[in-house]
Amino acid sequence: MTSERSAACVLAFDDEAAFAARLAAALGTPLHVVERHRFPDGEVKLRLPPALPPRVILLRGLHHPNEKLVELLLAAPGARELGAREVTLVAPYLAYMRQDMAFAPGEVVSQRHVGALLAQAFDAVITVDPHLHRVRSIDDVVPQRRGVALSAAPLLGAWIAQQVAAPVIVGPDEESDQWVREAARGHGLEAASGRKLRRGDCDVSVMLPDVDVQGRAVVLMDDVASTGHTLAAAASQLRERGAASIDVAVTHALFVGDAIERLHQAGVLRVWSTDAVPHETNRVSVVPLLAAALRRDR
Ligand code: R5P
Numbered sequence: 001m002t003s004e005r006s007a008a009c010v011l012a013f014d015d016e017a018a019f020a021a022r023l024a025a026a027l028g029t030p031l032h033v034v035e036r037h038r039f040p041d042g043e044v045k046l047r048l049p050p051a052l053p054p055r056v057i058l059l060r061g062l063h064h065p066n067e068k069l070v071e072l073l074l075a076a077p078g079a080r081e082l083g084a085r086e087v088t089l090v091a092p093y094l095a096y097m098r099q100d101m102a103f104a105p106g107e108v109v110s111q112r113h114v115g116a117l118l119a120q121a122f123d124a125v126i127t128v129d130p131h132l133h134r135v136r137s138i139d140d141v142v143p144q145r146r147g148v149a150l151s152a153a154p155l156l157g158a159w160i161a162q163q164v165a166a167p168v169i170v171g172p173d174e175e176s177d178q179w180v181r182e183a184a185r186g187h188g189l190e191a192a193s194g195r196k197l198r199r200g201d202c203d204v205s206v207m208l209p210d211v212d213v214q215g216r217a218v219v220l221m222d223d224v225a226s227t228g229h230t231l232a233a234a235a236s237q238l239r240e241r242g243a244a245s246i247d248v249a250v251t252h253a254l255f256v257g258d259a260i261e262r263l264h265q266a267g268v269l270r271v272w273s274t275d276a277v278p279h280e281t282n283r284v285s286v287v288p289l290l291a292a293a294l295r296r297d298r
Contacts, residue, residue, distance in 0.1 A: 008055035011048065011079065013071065019275065019287070020059045023090070026291035029057070034075060046074050048082055056084040057294060058122075063254055063277045065095035069117065076121035088297065089122040092276035092286055093224075093252045097131040097141070115141035126293050128152050128276045128286050129223045129251040133175045148293050152251045152274045153221075155284045157183030159272060160219050160249055167217040167247075172196055172206045172234040176222045179251070183221055196230060206233040214242040220268070224252040228259030232266035239267035248272065251286075253279035
Protein backbone atom coordinates (compact mmCIF):
# COMPACT_ATOMS: atom_id res chain seq x y z
CA MET A 1 0.00 0.00 0.00
CA THR A 2 1.30 3.49 -0.81
CA SER A 3 2.00 5.43 2.38
CA GLU A 4 1.15 9.12 2.60
CA ARG A 5 4.87 9.82 2.84
CA SER A 6 5.76 7.92 -0.31
CA ALA A 7 2.73 9.03 -2.38
CA ALA A 8 4.06 10.33 -5.65
CA CYS A 9 3.01 11.43 -9.07
CA VAL A 10 4.68 12.15 -12.37
CA LEU A 11 4.04 15.64 -13.67
CA ALA A 12 4.75 16.26 -17.33
CA PHE A 13 4.08 18.59 -20.23
CA ASP A 14 1.83 17.66 -23.15
CA ASP A 15 4.71 17.37 -25.64
CA GLU A 16 6.28 14.64 -23.49
CA ALA A 17 3.07 12.90 -22.43
CA ALA A 18 3.89 9.59 -24.17
CA PHE A 19 7.30 9.26 -22.51
CA ALA A 20 5.77 10.38 -19.20
CA ALA A 21 3.03 7.75 -19.46
CA ARG A 22 5.65 5.03 -19.89
CA LEU A 23 7.60 6.36 -16.90
CA ALA A 24 4.49 6.62 -14.69
CA ALA A 25 3.43 3.09 -15.70
CA ALA A 26 6.89 1.74 -14.85
CA LEU A 27 6.69 3.43 -11.44
CA GLY A 28 3.02 2.61 -10.82
CA THR A 29 2.27 6.28 -10.06
CA PRO A 30 -0.41 8.60 -11.43
CA LEU A 31 0.48 10.93 -14.27
CA HIS A 32 -0.69 14.53 -14.45
CA VAL A 33 -0.16 16.79 -17.44
CA VAL A 34 0.59 20.46 -16.87
CA GLU A 35 -1.78 22.79 -18.69
CA ARG A 36 0.01 25.58 -20.52
CA HIS A 37 -1.36 28.82 -21.84
CA ARG A 38 0.76 31.10 -23.96
CA PHE A 39 -0.26 34.75 -23.82
CA PRO A 40 -0.09 36.86 -26.98
CA ASP A 41 3.06 38.56 -25.68
CA GLY A 42 4.87 35.22 -25.30
CA GLU A 43 4.56 34.81 -21.54
CA VAL A 44 3.40 31.43 -20.32
CA LYS A 45 0.89 30.46 -17.64
CA LEU A 46 0.96 27.00 -16.10
CA ARG A 47 -1.87 25.17 -14.37
CA LEU A 48 -1.04 22.21 -12.12
CA PRO A 49 -3.39 19.79 -10.35
CA PRO A 50 -4.77 21.73 -7.36
CA ALA A 51 -3.65 19.10 -4.84
CA LEU A 52 -0.34 17.33 -5.30
CA PRO A 53 1.15 14.39 -3.37
CA PRO A 54 4.26 14.86 -1.20
CA ARG A 55 6.60 13.58 -3.91
CA VAL A 56 6.40 15.11 -7.34
CA ILE A 57 8.52 13.80 -10.20
CA LEU A 58 8.65 16.52 -12.81
CA LEU A 59 9.66 15.26 -16.24
CA ARG A 60 11.21 17.76 -18.62
CA GLY A 61 13.75 16.86 -21.29
CA LEU A 62 15.83 19.95 -21.92
CA HIS A 63 16.35 19.76 -25.68
CA HIS A 64 15.31 23.20 -27.02
CA PRO A 65 15.95 24.34 -23.46
CA ASN A 66 15.34 28.06 -23.18
CA GLU A 67 11.59 28.21 -22.76
CA LYS A 68 11.57 24.97 -20.83
CA LEU A 69 13.87 26.42 -18.21
CA VAL A 70 11.33 29.17 -17.55
CA GLU A 71 8.58 26.53 -17.30
CA LEU A 72 10.65 24.63 -14.75
CA LEU A 73 11.29 27.73 -12.68
CA LEU A 74 7.52 28.26 -12.50
CA ALA A 75 6.44 24.64 -12.10
CA ALA A 76 8.75 23.64 -9.23
CA PRO A 77 7.74 26.34 -6.70
CA GLY A 78 4.16 26.10 -7.96
CA ALA A 79 4.16 22.38 -7.13
CA ARG A 80 5.41 23.11 -3.61
CA GLU A 81 2.59 25.61 -3.06
CA LEU A 82 0.14 22.85 -4.04
CA GLY A 83 1.40 20.22 -1.62
CA ALA A 84 4.67 18.80 -2.91
CA ARG A 85 7.30 18.47 -0.23
CA GLU A 86 9.95 17.07 -2.53
CA VAL A 87 10.26 17.89 -6.21
CA THR A 88 12.57 15.81 -8.37
CA LEU A 89 13.48 16.87 -11.86
CA VAL A 90 13.85 14.07 -14.38
CA ALA A 91 15.60 15.59 -17.35
CA PRO A 92 16.58 12.73 -19.68
CA TYR A 93 18.66 15.32 -21.54
CA LEU A 94 20.30 18.04 -19.47
CA ALA A 95 21.14 21.07 -21.59
CA TYR A 96 23.89 23.66 -21.18
CA MET A 97 26.40 21.10 -19.92
CA ARG A 98 28.96 21.63 -22.69
CA GLN A 99 29.76 25.26 -21.81
CA ASP A 100 31.62 24.18 -18.69
CA MET A 101 34.40 26.79 -18.73
CA ALA A 102 35.14 30.20 -20.11
CA PHE A 103 36.85 29.29 -23.38
CA ALA A 104 37.47 33.01 -24.01
CA PRO A 105 37.70 35.88 -21.52
CA GLY A 106 34.24 37.05 -20.50
CA GLU A 107 32.35 33.91 -21.55
CA VAL A 108 29.65 32.90 -19.09
CA VAL A 109 29.99 29.35 -17.76
CA SER A 110 26.45 28.23 -18.55
CA GLN A 111 26.80 24.82 -16.90
CA ARG A 112 27.47 26.39 -13.51
CA HIS A 113 24.62 28.89 -13.66
CA VAL A 114 21.96 26.62 -15.14
CA GLY A 115 22.98 24.04 -12.53
CA ALA A 116 22.54 26.64 -9.78
CA LEU A 117 19.06 27.55 -11.05
CA LEU A 118 18.02 23.90 -11.05
CA ALA A 119 19.51 23.37 -7.58
CA GLN A 120 17.44 26.27 -6.32
CA ALA A 121 14.21 24.81 -7.73
CA PHE A 122 14.60 21.06 -7.19
CA ASP A 123 15.56 18.65 -4.42
CA ALA A 124 17.06 16.19 -6.86
CA VAL A 125 18.01 16.12 -10.53
CA ILE A 126 18.13 12.84 -12.42
CA THR A 127 19.52 12.73 -15.92
CA VAL A 128 21.17 10.48 -18.49
CA ASP A 129 24.72 10.87 -19.81
CA PRO A 130 25.14 14.56 -18.99
CA HIS A 131 28.12 16.05 -20.78
CA LEU A 132 30.47 16.21 -17.81
CA HIS A 133 34.01 16.78 -18.96
CA ARG A 134 35.90 19.20 -16.75
CA VAL A 135 33.33 18.72 -13.94
CA ARG A 136 33.39 15.03 -13.07
CA SER A 137 30.22 14.71 -10.99
CA ILE A 138 26.63 15.84 -11.41
CA ASP A 139 26.67 16.74 -7.69
CA ASP A 140 29.02 19.59 -8.57
CA VAL A 141 26.53 20.86 -11.15
CA VAL A 142 23.59 20.97 -8.69
CA PRO A 143 25.29 21.99 -5.43
CA GLN A 144 23.66 20.90 -2.15
CA ARG A 145 21.15 18.74 -4.03
CA ARG A 146 21.00 15.08 -5.03
CA GLY A 147 22.30 14.67 -8.54
CA VAL A 148 21.95 11.35 -10.30
CA ALA A 149 23.73 10.80 -13.62
CA LEU A 150 22.71 7.56 -15.28
CA SER A 151 24.46 6.08 -18.27
CA ALA A 152 22.74 4.69 -21.33
CA ALA A 153 26.05 3.32 -22.62
CA PRO A 154 25.42 -0.26 -21.39
CA LEU A 155 21.99 -0.21 -23.07
CA LEU A 156 23.49 1.08 -26.30
CA GLY A 157 26.27 -1.51 -26.01
CA ALA A 158 23.67 -4.30 -25.75
CA TRP A 159 21.79 -2.90 -28.75
CA ILE A 160 24.99 -2.64 -30.80
CA ALA A 161 25.98 -6.21 -29.91
CA GLN A 162 22.57 -7.43 -31.15
CA GLN A 163 22.76 -5.51 -34.42
CA VAL A 164 26.39 -5.85 -35.54
CA ALA A 165 28.70 -8.85 -35.43
CA ALA A 166 31.97 -8.06 -33.62
CA PRO A 167 32.17 -4.32 -34.33
CA VAL A 168 34.83 -1.91 -33.17
CA ILE A 169 33.20 0.86 -31.15
CA VAL A 170 34.87 4.19 -31.84
CA GLY A 171 34.38 7.48 -30.01
CA PRO A 172 35.27 10.68 -31.84
CA ASP A 173 36.84 12.54 -28.91
CA GLU A 174 38.32 12.25 -25.43
CA GLU A 175 34.99 12.81 -23.67
CA SER A 176 33.37 9.92 -25.54
CA ASP A 177 35.97 7.48 -24.23
CA GLN A 178 33.97 6.81 -21.04
CA TRP A 179 30.81 5.86 -22.97
CA VAL A 180 32.60 3.84 -25.64
CA ARG A 181 34.41 1.69 -23.08
CA GLU A 182 31.29 1.19 -20.99
CA ALA A 183 29.32 0.10 -24.07
CA ALA A 184 32.02 -2.35 -25.16
CA ARG A 185 32.44 -3.85 -21.68
CA GLY A 186 30.45 -7.03 -21.16
CA HIS A 187 30.26 -7.80 -24.87
CA GLY A 188 33.94 -8.45 -25.50
CA LEU A 189 34.04 -5.64 -28.06
CA GLU A 190 37.04 -3.54 -29.02
CA ALA A 191 36.77 0.16 -28.19
CA ALA A 192 38.90 3.20 -28.98
CA SER A 193 38.48 6.95 -29.04
CA GLY A 194 40.05 9.82 -30.92
CA ARG A 195 40.68 13.49 -30.29
CA LYS A 196 38.76 16.48 -31.54
CA LEU A 197 39.67 20.04 -32.37
CA ARG A 198 36.66 22.35 -32.52
CA ARG A 199 37.12 25.69 -34.28
CA GLY A 200 33.44 26.62 -34.49
CA ASP A 201 29.89 25.24 -34.34
CA CYS A 202 30.26 23.53 -37.71
CA ASP A 203 34.03 23.35 -37.98
CA VAL A 204 35.66 20.36 -36.29
CA SER A 205 38.62 18.11 -36.99
CA VAL A 206 38.74 14.60 -35.58
CA MET A 207 41.98 12.67 -35.13
CA LEU A 208 40.98 9.00 -35.03
CA PRO A 209 42.79 6.49 -32.84
CA ASP A 210 45.34 4.15 -34.33
CA VAL A 211 43.05 1.15 -34.71
CA ASP A 212 42.85 -1.10 -37.76
CA VAL A 213 39.33 -0.84 -39.19
CA GLN A 214 40.09 -2.22 -42.67
CA GLY A 215 37.24 -4.58 -43.59
CA ARG A 216 35.67 -4.30 -40.14
CA ALA A 217 32.28 -3.11 -38.94
CA VAL A 218 32.57 0.11 -36.94
CA VAL A 219 30.02 1.75 -34.68
CA LEU A 220 30.67 5.40 -33.90
CA MET A 221 29.37 6.36 -30.51
CA ASP A 222 28.93 9.67 -28.68
CA ASP A 223 26.81 11.14 -25.89
CA VAL A 224 25.20 13.78 -28.08
CA ALA A 225 25.01 14.58 -31.77
CA SER A 226 23.94 18.10 -32.66
CA THR A 227 24.97 19.29 -36.13
CA GLY A 228 26.48 15.87 -36.84
CA HIS A 229 29.80 17.44 -37.92
CA THR A 230 31.79 15.56 -35.27
CA LEU A 231 30.45 12.15 -36.27
CA ALA A 232 30.59 12.98 -39.99
CA ALA A 233 34.27 13.95 -39.74
CA ALA A 234 34.99 10.65 -37.99
CA ALA A 235 32.89 8.63 -40.45
CA SER A 236 34.64 10.09 -43.51
CA GLN A 237 37.99 9.00 -42.15
CA LEU A 238 36.74 5.54 -41.24
CA ARG A 239 35.46 5.15 -44.79
CA GLU A 240 38.87 6.21 -46.16
CA ARG A 241 40.50 3.65 -43.91
CA GLY A 242 38.38 0.89 -45.42
CA ALA A 243 35.77 0.20 -42.73
CA ALA A 244 33.29 -2.43 -43.98
CA SER A 245 30.34 -0.58 -42.45
CA ILE A 246 29.83 2.48 -40.26
CA ASP A 247 26.85 2.85 -37.95
CA VAL A 248 26.19 5.51 -35.32
CA ALA A 249 24.80 5.16 -31.80
CA VAL A 250 24.18 8.17 -29.55
CA THR A 251 22.38 8.78 -26.29
CA HIS A 252 21.01 12.22 -27.20
CA ALA A 253 19.71 12.63 -30.75
CA LEU A 254 19.55 16.40 -31.12
CA PHE A 255 20.33 16.12 -34.85
CA VAL A 256 19.66 19.70 -35.85
CA GLY A 257 19.00 20.72 -39.49
CA ASP A 258 20.45 18.34 -42.04
CA ALA A 259 22.58 16.41 -39.53
CA ILE A 260 21.24 12.98 -40.48
CA GLU A 261 21.79 13.62 -44.19
CA ARG A 262 25.34 14.77 -43.38
CA LEU A 263 26.02 11.47 -41.63
CA HIS A 264 24.74 9.39 -44.54
CA GLN A 265 26.81 11.44 -46.99
CA ALA A 266 29.86 10.70 -44.86
CA GLY A 267 29.21 6.97 -45.22
CA VAL A 268 27.06 6.19 -42.18
CA LEU A 269 24.61 3.37 -42.79
CA ARG A 270 22.35 3.27 -39.74
CA VAL A 271 21.75 5.76 -36.91
CA TRP A 272 20.45 4.62 -33.52
CA SER A 273 19.66 6.63 -30.42
CA THR A 274 17.92 6.42 -27.08
CA ASP A 275 14.59 8.08 -26.41
CA ALA A 276 16.25 10.54 -23.98
CA VAL A 277 15.56 13.00 -26.81
CA PRO A 278 12.60 12.11 -29.05
CA HIS A 279 13.75 11.41 -32.61
CA GLU A 280 12.96 9.05 -35.46
CA THR A 281 16.24 7.21 -34.76
CA ASN A 282 15.16 6.22 -31.20
CA ARG A 283 15.67 2.48 -30.71
CA VAL A 284 16.64 2.10 -27.06
CA SER A 285 14.48 3.28 -24.17
CA VAL A 286 15.90 4.91 -21.07
CA VAL A 287 12.55 4.65 -19.24
CA PRO A 288 13.50 1.47 -17.29
CA LEU A 289 16.82 3.10 -16.32
CA LEU A 290 15.05 6.22 -15.01
CA ALA A 291 12.33 4.23 -13.25
CA ALA A 292 14.93 2.12 -11.43
CA ALA A 293 16.80 5.24 -10.34
CA LEU A 294 13.59 6.88 -9.09
CA ARG A 295 12.74 3.77 -7.08
CA ARG A 296 16.20 3.85 -5.48
CA ASP A 297 15.91 7.59 -4.79
CA ARG A 298 12.84 7.23 -2.53
C1 R5P B 1 30.83 17.37 -27.35
O1 R5P B 1 32.02 17.13 -27.23
C2 R5P B 1 29.85 16.28 -27.57
O2 R5P B 1 30.27 15.10 -26.98
C3 R5P B 1 29.58 16.03 -29.04
O3 R5P B 1 30.72 15.47 -29.63
C4 R5P B 1 29.21 17.30 -29.75
O4 R5P B 1 28.23 17.99 -29.03
C5 R5P B 1 28.69 16.98 -31.12
O5 R5P B 1 28.33 18.17 -31.75
P1 R5P B 1 28.12 18.22 -33.31
O6 R5P B 1 27.20 17.10 -33.67
O7 R5P B 1 27.51 19.58 -33.56
O8 R5P B 1 29.46 18.08 -33.94
